[in-house]
Amino acid sequence: MTPEIDQQWVGKLLRTCAERFILPRFHTVSANRKPDGSIVTSADIDSQNFLQDMLAARYPDIPLLGEEMSLAEQARLLQEADMLWCLDPLDGTSNFAAGVPVFGISLALLQGGRSTLGWVYDPVRAELFSAAQGAGACMDGVPLVARQAPKLQHCVGVVDYKRLSRPLALRLIDERPFHSQRNFGTSVLEWCWLAAGRYHFYLHGAQQLWDRAAGALILDEAGGRATQLNGDGLRESDLPPRSILATLDPQLHESWRRWLETAAEFPNAAL
Numbered sequence: 001m002t003p004e005i006d007q008q009w010v011g012k013l014l015r016t017c018a019e020r021f022i023l024p025r026f027h028t029v030s031a032n033r034k035p036d037g038s039i040v041t042s043a044d045i046d047s048q049n050f051l052q053d054m055l056a057a058r059y060p061d062i063p064l065l066g067e068e069m070s071l072a073e074q075a076r077l078l079q080e081a082d083m084l085w086c087l088d089p090l091d092g093t094s095n096f097a098a099g100v101p102v103f104g105i106s107l108a109l110l111q112g113g114r115s116t117l118g119w120v121y122d123p124v125r126a127e128l129f130s131a132a133q134g135a136g137a138c139m140d141g142v143p144l145v146a147r148q149a150p151k152l153q154h155c156v157g158v159v160d161y162k163r164l165s166r167p168l169a170l171r172l173i174d175e176r177p178f179h180s181q182r183n184f185g186t187s188v189l190e191w192c193w194l195a196a197g198r199y200h201f202y203l204h205g206a207q208q209l210w211d212r213a214a215g216a217l218i219l220d221e222a223g224g225r226a227t228q229l230n231g232d233g234l235r236e237s238d239l240p241p242r243s244i245l246a247t248l249d250p251q252l253h254e255s256w257r258r259w260l261e262t263a264a265e266f267p268n269a270a271l
Helices: 007-025 042-058 071-080 093-098 166-174 187-195 209-221 250-261
Strands: 031-033 039-041 064-066 083-091 104-111 114-122 127-132 136-139 156-160 180-182 201-207 225-228 242-247
Touching (some): 007 114, 007 127, 042 064, 042 083, 042 093, 042 104, 064 209, 104 187, 104 209, 114 209, 127 209, 187 209, 187 242, 209 242
Parallel strands (some): 064 083
Antiparallel strands (some): 083 104, 201 242
16 A cells, blocks of 8 residues: 655655755765765765655655665665655765755655655755646745746756767757756756756756656656657666756757757767
8 A cells, every 4th residue: 555645744854854964064074985986975874864764764664765875775676666765865965065055855756667756955045846746846835837948049958068978968069059058066956947947958968866756757747848868758667877858848858859869979879
């Protein structure tokens, strides 16, 4: 039987986590480097442990997959559990450790390999984004409504060039089809800021499951559209990173797909 999830309680839990373990360490924490080259802080570890303990106490039958787990443990959970939490306890750790005020917490409930509930909390701006499958998305309880994007050549978006394939990144630079781009260094907020209409599109290569599980649901419920770069749907049922094309509305997504399909290198660029 699927337990009834108290969505307001979960949102408050993320706020509490930020107040106890993240914001007090901003500007003061030191970072260590993980084997994959990314960095981790005590705020990442303590936030994951706190949220895991609190969620387990309230919903003991739902296991948690967290970024700061081993790959083997993550794979085991995805294989064995039909329902689980998917957590990024502190996305934007490099920003956080450097004193850049752009980072967030992301939590999603996955059921049958699909995100059905999602929350993203921005501790600095105290903004809570949330969504439930089929019930819409909100920011601080206010519904996020569908918005229409301008034509591609007039759009502003977020492009993470570092993780895109070299051929696609070079083509985007040489033949830029959009007006301008940004990169904020925290995927979970980039999804939500797109859903809120703060820009128009999002391109990101090799994105991890916990970076997109909540944000993609929030965007979808706000009227946006997201797929892999090659046009395939997003998957929350396995661990391989996915390259993302997300837009404020379906029409802009189609414009991007037409542009991408003209690239001779596109089969490689989608990886």
